[in-house]
Amino acid sequence: xxxxxxxxxxxxxxxxxxxxxxxxxxxxxxxxxxxxxxxxxxxxxxxxxxxxxxxxxxxxxxxxxxxxxxxxxxxxxxxxxxxxx
Amino acid sequence: xxxxxxxxxxxxxxxxxxxxxxxxxxxxxxxxxxxxxxxxxxxxxxxxxxxxxxxxxxxxxxxxxxxxxxxxxxxxxxxxxxxxxxxxxxxxxxxxxxxxxxxxxxxxxxxxxxxxxxxxxxxxxxxxxxxxxxxxxxxxxxxxxxxxxxxxxxxxxxxxxxxxxxxxxxxxxxxxxxxxxxxxxxxxxxxxxxxxxxxxxxxxxxxxxxxxx
Amino acid sequence: xxxxxxxxxxxxxxxxxxxxxxxxxxxxxxxxxxxxxxxxxxxxxxxxxxxxxxxxxxxxxxxxxxxxxxxxxxxxxxxxxxxxxxxxxxxxxxxxxxxxxxxxxxxxxxxxxxxxxxxxxxxxxxxxxxxxxxxxxxxxxxxxxxxxxxxxxxxxxxxxxxxxxxxxxxxxxxxxxxxxxxxxxxxxxxxxxxxxxxxxxxxxxxxxxxxxxxxxxxxxxxxxxxxxxxxxxxxxxxxxxxxxxxxxxxxxxxxxxxxxxxxxxxxxxxxxxxxxxxxxxxxxxxxxxxxxxxxxxxxxxxxxxxxxxxxxxxxxxxxxxxxxxxxxxxxxxxxxxxxxxxxxxxxxxxxxxxxxxxxxxxxxxxxxxxxxxxxxxxxxxxxxxxxxxxxxx
Numbered sequence: 173x174x175x176x177x178x179x180x181x182x183x184x185x186x187x188x189x190x191x192x193x194x195x196x197x198x199x200x201x202x203x204x205x206x207x208x209x210x211x212x213x214x215x216x217x218x219x220x221x222x223x224x225x226x227x228x229x230x231x232x233x234x235x236x237x238x239x240x241x242x243x244x245x246x247x248x249x250x251x252x253x254x255x256x257x
Numbered sequence: 258x259x260x261x262x263x264x265x266x267x268x269x270x271x272x273x274x275x276x277x278x279x280x281x282x283x284x285x286x287x288x289x290x291x292x293x294x295x296x297x298x299x300x301x302x303x304x305x306x307x308x309x310x311x312x313x314x315x316x317x318x319x320x321x322x323x324x325x326x327x328x329x330x331x332x333x334x335x336x337x338x339x340x341x342x343x344x345x346x347x348x349x350x351x352x353x354x355x356x357x358x359x360x361x362x363x364x365x366x367x368x369x370x371x372x373x374x375x376x377x378x379x380x381x382x383x384x385x386x387x388x389x390x391x392x393x394x395x396x397x398x399x400x401x402x403x404x405x406x407x408x409x410x411x412x413x414x415x416x417x418x419x420x421x422x423x424x425x426x427x428x429x430x431x432x433x434x435x436x437x438x439x440x441x442x443x444x445x446x447x448x449x450x451x452x453x454x455x456x457x458x459x460x461x462x463x464x465x466x467x468x469x470x
Numbered sequence: 471x472x473x474x475x476x477x478x479x480x481x482x483x484x485x486x487x488x489x490x491x492x493x494x495x496x497x498x499x500x501x502x503x504x505x506x507x508x509x510x511x512x513x514x515x516x517x518x519x520x521x522x523x524x525x526x527x528x529x530x531x532x533x534x535x536x537x538x539x540x541x542x543x544x545x546x547x548x549x550x551x552x553x554x555x556x557x558x559x560x561x562x563x564x565x566x567x568x569x570x571x572x573x574x575x576x577x578x579x580x581x582x583x584x585x586x587x588x589x590x591x592x593x594x595x596x597x598x599x600x601x602x603x604x605x606x607x608x609x610x611x612x613x614x615x616x617x618x619x620x621x622x623x624x625x626x627x628x629x630x631x632x633x634x635x636x637x638x639x640x641x642x643x644x645x646x647x648x649x650x651x652x653x654x655x656x657x658x659x660x661x662x663x664x665x666x667x668x669x670x671x672x673x674x675x676x677x678x679x680x681x682x683x684x685x686x687x688x689x690x691x692x693x694x695x696x697x698x699x700x701x702x703x704x705x706x707x708x709x710x711x712x713x714x715x716x717x718x719x720x721x722x723x724x725x726x727x728x729x730x731x732x733x734x735x736x737x738x739x740x741x742x743x744x745x746x747x748x749x750x751x752x753x754x755x756x757x758x759x760x761x762x763x764x765x766x767x768x769x770x771x772x773x774x775x776x777x778x779x780x781x782x783x784x785x786x787x788x789x790x791x792x793x794x795x796x797x798x799x800x801x802x803x804x805x806x807x808x809x810x811x812x813x814x815x816x817x818x819x820x821x822x823x824x825x826x827x828x829x830x831x832x833x834x835x836x837x838x839x840x841x842x843x844x845x846x847x848x849x850x851x852x853x854x855x856x857x858x859x860x861x862x863x
Binding site: 339340344349350351353356357359360362363364366369371372373376377379380381382383385386387389390392393394395396397398399400401402403404407413417418420421422423 | 520580581582584587588589600601602603604606607618620621622623624625631635638639641642644658659662663665666667715716717718719720721722723724731732735739743848849850851852
């Protein structure tokens with residue numbers, strides 16, 4: 173799980189162009205949206221693409237996104253649970 | 258028609274790795290830098306502190322950066338109503354580079370992952386939108402595509418917007434990116450009737466515009 | 471001859487055309503609407519999209535058939551054929567001197583020949599054809615137009631801005647006539663982009679309805695020929711475009727404002743320019759894309775502008791969102807609505823689905839109209855509005 177979390181941090185920084193952010197600055201349990209990283213609705217859509225492209229997981233209902241993308245940890249948990257299904 | 262004298266009360270142009278502010282070199286980069294590298298240095302040099310900059314495509318970055326430098330210390334929101342601040346931008350190649358980049362994400366059925374972060378920049382008026390968001394400008398904005406830069410068209414069109422009371426102040430000019438070629442010029446155009454005060458500047462005519470370009 | 475309303479520099483609509491899934495002339499499009507036959511169909515996976523998707527497409531065979539009356543369809547792109555066919559049809563009914571220095575050409579488009587970026591089409595035409603300025607020059611030359619074309623590329627408000635830009639340049643006397651054309655094609659590019667935003671409905675769109683769940687994309691072209699020369703117009707009822715304005719939300723590049731403030735400003739400024747109040751407006755043609763946020767934003771803006779009681783429709787239930795064509799196409803239809811004294815049904819609307827009460831038109835019905843408003847909103851936070859007036863010459 174921790175390995176996946178670290179990998180995800182790198183991927184998030186890359187696909188969302190968070191140039192000034194270092195992986196260690198992202199708290200795995202802190203909310204991704206709202207305060208902090210300053211992510212917005214386009215970033216949320218881009219994270220959906222990331223799950224599909226890198227992990228083969230398709231989110232059918234975008235409303236599920238809120239829970240899945242709450243934090244890096246919740247993303248990692250979702251991936252672990254759904255990968256290969 | 259009442260006679261309105263329009264003046265250029267500021268300008269910023271970025272091309273050939275140089276930032277020209279009001280006709281003078283304000284920052285110069287290494288000619289070997291790529292355009293994105295150069296713009297990142299400009300961003301840092303002018304301490305813009307707007308992380309969303311990194312998400313923008315090169316065209317939007319160029320337009321945004323040029324406007325950002327142009328509008329330093331101008332306090333437009335104090336002088337004018339937000340809804341009276343207009344933007345007119347001309348450009349030759351629309352958003353061709355990011356169009357090509359987006360097409361690569363969808364061309365192949367087996368590798369079909371359309372990227373929303375790329376798609377959103379596949380319209381040239383997004384750069385006007387980003388400038389509006391940054392500075393809370395709520396006036397008229399129009400992006401024209403044109404084969405060549407035209408000082409006369411810019412002069413005529415901005416003057417018409419003032420005459421028709423569509424705007425009382427305008428950020429106007431040219432922002433173009435095509436592969437490694439790029440050039441921008443944005444001018445702040447005010448006029449003596451609407452502005453309570455304005456920085457002394459050049460009369461807004463084709464001579465002055467061409468000189469800045 | 472006496473002209474009772476001979477205001478100098480007033481801009482009249484002299485001729486027009488619409489090409490969409492509903493037909494190849496304005497008349498055919500109006501007929502489709504009056505018969506309540508929308509042109510949006512659900513298409514199986516194809517070169518346009520790897521998934522099933524509802525679209526409003528122009529019939530290719532018919533387009534090529536019509537086009538072959540003017541020129542060889544093989545030598546032109548789909549976008550160019552749509553534009554040439556639309557302008558040709560509008561000019562057939564027009565008396566303006568097309569090749570005069572007094573005539574301006576304005577092209578409104580979001581993506582032009584965008585399908586030429588596809589790997590399968592890349593080599594069909596020369597590289598330059600991918601550039602909108604080049605396409606516009608080709609189209610301008612095709613009709614022998616003399617002035618450098620103006621091209622407006624301002625997302626989904628391009629068509630409304632194009633008409634307003636023409637109006638201002640004609641009113642000021644810079645030109646006497648204008649050929650304004652709006653066009654966009656459906657391509658893999660545009661469909662996948664809107665899919666990535668998750669803004670497409672799996673079914674034909676339902677603007678302002680409670681069950682709306684996204685937009686439907688469409689393609690087409692539409693022409694509006696404008697003139698200030700009343701000597702070429704027939705006596706009697708004529709429609710003029712009298713005011714227009716744009717604005718920006720300054721809120722978000724892809725999401726509509728939550729408050730409707732930007733669109734409200736565009737409408738307010740347009741009413742002020744026309745020296746009219748909200749109660750003078752007899753009909754409003756909205757943008758009405760049928761996304762959750764857009765329709766809600768518009769509802770708030772209309773309410774704020776005092777237009778909640780005015781009969782309102784969205785034409786998108788008939789032919790979807792035609793992007794760069796939409797503003798021109800929907801303006802032409804709004805003008806038809808006025809000419810015929812007939813309010814057109816807002817197709818797809820059944821149960822009210824925005825939080826503000828609005829007077830959405832249910833079923834076609836007769837009504838006298840003197841002033842109407844057309845609005846549009848688009849990516850980049852942009853908004854625009856126009857006012858058309860029924861005049862007598």
